[in-house]
Amino acid sequence: MANTQDNVARLWALCHALRDDGITYHQYVTELTYLLFLKMAAETGAADVQGGDGSSGPNIPSGCRWSDLISQPPAERLDFYRAMLFRLGSKGSPRVRDIFRNAQTSISRSSNLSLVVDAINTIDWYSSGREGLGDAYEGILDKHASEKKSGAGQYFTPRPLIDCMVALIQPQVGEIIQDPAAGTGGFLVAADRYVKNLAGRAAALTRSQQAFQATKAFQGMELVPDTHRLGLMNLLLHGIESDRYCRGDALSPDIAQLDVPDVILTNPPFGAKKGGGNPTRTDLRFKTANKQLSFLQHVYRALPVGGRAAVVVSDNVLFEDGAGREVRSELMSLCRLHTILKLPTGIFYAQGVKTNVLFLNRDSETNTEHVWIYDMRANSAPIRKRRPLAREDFISFELAFGTDPHGRSPRTDQGESGRFRCFTRDEILARGDDLSIAWLRDDTAASDSASDPGELCAEIIAKLRAALDEMEELSDILDFPPGSDPLSQASNK
Incomplete structure (x- = not known):
């Protein structure tokens, strides 16, 4: 190393x-x-x-x-x-x-x-x-993403978080693992590494199994040409020659290029769909320019019975009204949303947003009856360049999650003073299907003001960009022509 x-x-x-x-x-x-x-x-x-x-x-x-x-x-x-x-x-x-x-x-x-x-x-x-x-190439991508001025953090998920999600979902030999917003391929590379270690390295697999793992098992789609190029290279350097790592828009009919997945691991892009407009797929019931809500619909609709997924989403996906509420309701009706991990602040620094991981599976018998929430954010030091995310940060959560990738391990509700709690579907329904549930008092907000000035400036810029994305989405909803001034239009009416 x-x-x-x-x-x-x-x-x-x-x-x-x-x-x-x-x-x-x-x-x-x-x-x-x-x-x-x-x-x-x-x-x-x-x-x-x-x-x-x-x-x-x-x-x-x-x-x-x-x-x-x-x-x-x-x-x-x-x-x-x-x-x-x-x-x-x-x-x-x-x-x-x-x-x-x-x-x-x-x-x-x-x-x-x-x-x-x-x-x-x-x-x-x-x-x-x-x-x-x-590994060296992946390290270079990591360096690229961690540079504040590069702006690459939007498509690079930190390796410790990826490894945690993969370890809990437990991909197996013969399963199709999909990332519909693949970026540089980090989830697929980590899943391949996990499966190889599970099988005692690739030599322990039969020749047909090796061929399947190298060419069919790991599938993804990436819209941005340069990012797709980086991802394709990352997979090749790790021995993955997948013919299902495609360049295209997963929110369009392009998704038909990928096979039905057994596992989905993904970190969909934040913000509104660039250039305005909704996804062009007809199988997504709730039309919205919010990309994460659209990708989330893809995830729970693409999973077959027995399939499972782990998805990174921003806080607004948990509480947004309108299409957000409808998506959450359908998700909990069609799948078992069994676990939510509230991540520390600063992990996706370029976006300046708070994030979570949703763990869910498709069950033939039951939908969501209980949702367990682990709060890793409250009273935790924010992730900074001087204090990067580490694999050890997830140990307590993984112990609480248990060894069952479907979220059925025995669990203990730690009460109002603990980090891990269980909420019934009825309790969530009474909240209007709002999943942004908090119970711990967070005393870390005041200490954030002592952050590095450069990091504060970058975070402010990121929040302004996020606000502009939201304004673009609002403009699409109100159907203002591109480049027009909604305020002046309103004053002239």
Whole structure:
């Protein structure tokens, strides 16, 4: 692990060196995606595998491989690299074209490209096996997301939270695990790691099981092209060559590209649907521009009997009226919403919102009768850059949750002074299906004012952006033309 951390630190340091060339954090991670893919193919021998249909390997065209790039004189390397990216996006196998589609370099100096290429070439990636490269890439994505100025936190869920959700849901060999808002693929990678450890590594599986796990078991959809590229790379570097990791909008008919899931693990995007408008799927009963409410409808409708899910949602999903109340009511009628985890503040820093995890399963006999709520937020130190989220933070919750992934383990209501409590469906119904239930007095709010000024500024900006998203949704509801001024329109009536 220490070697992986060293490699991540070494590569991330180059990002700061390249900022004088105008390279942003996101552009740098994209450049690493291109280069690390070529390096991976060279190290594993996959570049030389033939078969243009992509069924036998990456099949990187001759003249576009890692050895071709590093053999170029440093002064000519950038021009060669630009031409190589174009060829890879049009001449490689389908999987290679997915990685390099519309690829362009943001590096403007050949010396800077050589700086990155030489660093990658001299690192011992495989001292701990192939996973060393995948873990290093995941570490770079983590660094990217934790940088306040990068804005990448919107699609990166912290690894400790992912590992907690996966451990409680317990994906199994042969199950289809889906993330309809896959981002960089963190949930799918963690689920694959969990299943492999459960099976005693991939070698313990039969050949057909290994093929299913590598190509069919882990399925996802991501709307943003660059983010899809990062996710595809992340999966490939962890040995997942899924043909169901698709680029598309899960709130549109694109979702038909994915198979019926046994497990859903996801952190849907916050805010309103960009550009206005509601999802175009006809199977979602309640039309709303609130993306999380729409994704939540997908989750509980997509699960078959016996299926289970863990979903990250913001606080407003628990209390929002109108479509929010209708979605919660339908959720509890169709599924067993058995557990809610109230997360500490600051986990999704870029959004500046409070979040929760909903645990639910589809049962053929019963729907929601009781909801257990674990308050991990009250009187807990907020998550900051100087106090990052750790796996150990979830130990008490996992013990209270129990070992049954369907939430049927024996549990104890800890009362008004404890963190874990049970509420009946009748009690929730009396609240108008409002699930934002709090019982502990939170004395941490006053201490938040002593936060780092830079973090406070970023949080204020995030809240302003969230407010603008809400205004966009309100504008859609009132049907004001884009760019118009609702206040002036009202004054003229």
